[in-house]
Amino acid sequence: xxxxxxxxxxxxxxxxxxxxxxxxxxxxxxxxxxxxxxxxxxxxxxxxxxxxxxxxxxxxxxxxxxxxxxxxxxxxxxxxxxxxxxxxxxxxxxxxxxxxxxxxxxxxxxxxxxxxxxxxxxxxxxxxxxxxxxxxxxxxxxxxxxxxxxxxxxxxxxxxxxxxxxxxxxxxxxxxxxxxxxxxxxxxxxxxxxxxxxxxxxxxxxxxxxxxxxxxxxxxxxxxxxxxxxxxxxxxxxxxxxxxxxxxxxxxxxxxxxxxxxxxxxxxxxxxxxxxxxxxxxxxxxxxxxxxxxx
Amino acid sequence: xxxxxxxxxxxxxxxxxxxxxxxxxxxxxxxxxxxxxxxxxxxxxxxxxxxxxxxxxxxxxxxxxxxxxxxxxxxxxxxxxxxxxxxxxxxxxxxxxxxxxxxxxxxxxxxxxxxxxxxxxxxxxxxxxxxxxxxxxxxxxxxxxxxxxxxxxxxxxxxxxxxxxxxxxxxxxxxxxxxxxxxxxxxxxxxxxxxxxxxxxxxxxxxxxxxxxxxxxxxxxxxxxxxxxxxxxxxxxxxxxxxxxxxxxxxxxxxxxxxxxxxxxxxxxxxxxxxxxxxxxxxxxxxxxxxxxxxxxxxxxxxxxxxxxxxxxxxxxxxxxxxxxxxxxxxxxxxxxxxxxxxxxxxxxxxxxxxxx
Numbered sequence: 138x139x140x141x142x143x144x145x146x147x148x149x150x151x152x153x154x155x156x157x158x159x160x161x162x163x164x165x166x167x168x169x170x171x172x173x174x175x176x177x178x179x180x181x182x183x184x185x186x187x188x189x190x191x192x193x194x195x196x197x198x199x200x201x202x203x204x205x206x207x208x209x210x211x212x213x214x215x216x217x218x219x220x221x222x223x224x225x226x227x228x229x230x231x232x233x234x235x236x237x238x239x240x241x242x243x244x245x246x247x248x249x250x251x252x253x254x255x256x257x258x259x260x261x262x263x264x265x266x267x268x269x270x271x272x273x274x275x276x277x278x279x280x281x282x283x284x285x286x287x288x289x290x291x292x293x294x295x296x297x298x299x300x301x302x303x304x305x306x307x308x309x310x311x312x313x314x315x316x317x318x319x320x321x322x323x324x325x326x327x328x329x330x331x332x333x334x335x336x337x338x339x340x341x342x343x344x345x346x347x348x349x350x351x352x353x354x355x356x357x358x359x360x361x362x363x364x365x366x367x368x369x370x371x372x373x374x375x376x377x378x379x380x381x382x383x384x385x386x387x388x389x390x391x392x393x394x395x396x397x398x399x400x401x402x403x404x405x406x407x408x409x410x411x412x413x414x415x416x417x418x419x420x421x422x423x424x425x426x427x428x429x430x431x432x
Numbered sequence: 433x434x435x436x437x438x439x440x441x442x443x444x445x446x447x448x449x450x451x452x453x454x455x456x457x458x459x460x461x462x463x464x465x466x467x468x469x470x471x472x473x474x475x476x477x478x479x480x481x482x483x484x485x486x487x488x489x490x491x492x493x494x495x496x497x498x499x500x501x502x503x504x505x506x507x508x509x510x511x512x513x514x515x516x517x518x519x520x521x522x523x524x525x526x527x528x529x530x531x532x533x534x535x536x537x538x539x540x541x542x543x544x545x546x547x548x549x550x551x552x553x554x555x556x557x558x559x560x561x562x563x564x565x566x567x568x569x570x571x572x573x574x575x576x577x578x579x580x581x582x583x584x585x586x587x588x589x590x591x592x593x594x595x596x597x598x599x600x601x602x603x604x605x606x607x608x609x610x611x612x613x614x615x616x617x618x619x620x621x622x623x624x625x626x627x628x629x630x631x632x633x634x635x636x637x638x639x640x641x642x643x644x645x646x647x648x649x650x651x652x653x654x655x656x657x658x659x660x661x662x663x664x665x666x667x668x669x670x671x672x673x674x675x676x677x678x679x680x681x682x683x684x685x686x687x688x689x690x691x692x693x694x695x696x697x698x699x700x701x702x703x704x705x706x707x708x709x710x711x712x713x714x715x716x717x718x719x720x721x722x723x724x725x726x727x728x729x730x731x732x733x734x735x736x737x738x739x740x741x742x743x744x745x746x747x748x749x750x751x752x753x754x755x756x757x758x759x760x761x762x763x764x765x766x767x768x769x770x771x772x773x774x775x776x777x778x779x780x781x782x783x784x785x786x787x788x789x
Contacts (some may be wrong), residue, residue, distance in 0.1 A: 168553075225737065225738055225741075230552075231493070235689070235733065238686055239732075239734035242686075243731055243734070244730075246726035246727045249726075250727060357682075361561070361564050364560070368557050372553055372554070400572075402571055405564065405565065405568060409564075409565060412558070412561070416546075416558070420549055420550050
């Protein structure tokens, strides 16, 4: 019986981990395109989820609402990148970080202003109920979450590896200064990176909301796990983000269940401790590229 | 024009006018609480608290190149040292402050060590993780910290011989502690330590090859900055009379970094602008519209970061320079960005050439 409980925990943890992976992928895609660690990633996802909720409560079907929210988020994110982030890239590396903090504060409060701070429930994209797999009961929500994120990762991987624009994005991530010399329009890569980042964030948001409820602070804890996952894997590595998300999700869920001292209050300590240890050994994350230092 | 540049020389001169400036500033800050309403005294004390905390963050970033999104931790250490000790025994303020200072200095040094092995964004995110964990730890050990309810701090009463109102007394207390913290930071930011730190910040490898112990300098800077931030927390507890986990969470850490950026990272007096920004701008924006105030605050943060990348002080100094010497403020050269891009390309290609060799 305990084995089944353990396996159930693992399945839940993997589903949660994939949601973190989705947010972490957004952070990594944006970091690769622009070199900015986007602290507003969580709040952008929260805002997207509110847009989905708004479209849905106006009477569209849930799938249409989610797709609509993703598209709107991509456009809004491109606008944020073009108007706020790109002008900040020329100066000190601290400036884009502070701008992203400003966006975080602004979106958080704007959502509270538009939709109030009331906590709402958000419908799940997947049917209720459990599926029995060899004695392990798995909710359709977990299965749906896993399949959705896996699909998104597959589409992203195909885009980066099989298309011309994906090649351009990899070139920019590899060498921002040399990319324009071979005719790559770095500006477009920046825009696309932020659009993809927002889409992945929106996906994470609508997958989290049915479990965590919808309010203007819902993404703060998820952002911490997402950042943790991105750092663990390496801020420049997309497979790293997925692996990081899975490790963070599993570590957090199992620690919360099995380590009594920590309990639900302190379970976040476990993934953070793992990160510190990993970064001590590999300063650029598990799969990240080490910076070459030159005098 | 020569008149103007003479004025500029006087404004920016550090040597002979420094003592006059310090004496003037001290006189103003000493007299202020007798000239303004009690509510404004409270706000001004808040400015002093933020001044110290922002100073700690900006000194660390400006002189040591270590960006911290986790200084709320050390602020919390100061505030909770006051709350926890005064809950159990009556201790003089000085003893409590020294206790907080020492604890924060030790914890600061301990956290700085693993951060030495990390670079750039990773280090910032680890400090952010500290800020996230702090309120959770405070809630978890509710027996000592009062949990999410927090702890009350008995109000400070002015000794009768001073003839001060209680709020004025707390203000002077804050002023005294700020003076100590300022003195410490100023001495760390000058002299040999400063030169070593700047060398490390500008190019760590060159600094190390010259025999500068960069790791030690970084740990010392982080530890000192943490200790000073804890002093700000001490005053905060006395002023507000209550400490809660949510009051010392990530948002505080974010505010302090925002304050440091508004301040401009290298200017000690700039921290005053940063502190005033954190106290008065949210109040002003929420005065414009209560529900949209925080939205305006976020917008202001973005605007300041984009329009004044060197902080308010840097902006004022550059305006002053442009005004006194118009020839230095020539129109932006359309070719400059391209030149920069080109040198960057040459730089990286030669770097990759070296790698292949």
